Amino acid sequence: MNKRTERVAKGFTFIENFSIGFSHHSFKNSFIYFGTNFGHVSNLNFQLPNDGYNILGLEIGFSYFI
Numbered sequence: 001m002n003k004r005t006e007r008v009a010k011g012f013t014f015i016e017n018f019s020i021g022f023s024h025h026s027f028k029n030s031f032i033y034f035g036t037n038f039g040h041v042s043n044l045n046f047q048l049p050n051d052g053y054n055i056l057g058l059e060i061g062f063s064y065f066i
Contacts, residue, residue, distance in 0.1 A: 008043055008052060015041045021059055033061035 004010040021035020037059060042052035 008041065008050065013041055013043050015039055019059065029065040031063045033059065033063070035059040035061075 017037060017039045019035055019037040021033055023031050023033045026032045035058070037055075037057045039055040039057075040052055041055070043050050
């Protein structure tokens with residue numbers, strides 16, 4: 001990050017991501033996907049402040065095999 005915020009200091013940061021979901025065979029050669037994800041942005045406590053940011057999201061997808 002190039003800007004200090006109230007939760008994370010300026011400088012080195014990293015993000016951890018975790019996703020889980022379910023894929024369902026809906027039609028011939030196609031699938032739908034529903035899932036959720038969680039992310040955390042932090043600076044590994046190298047500098048203060050280091051409360052970090054937590055992100056929770058939803059995922060919806062569609063795939064078709066040609």
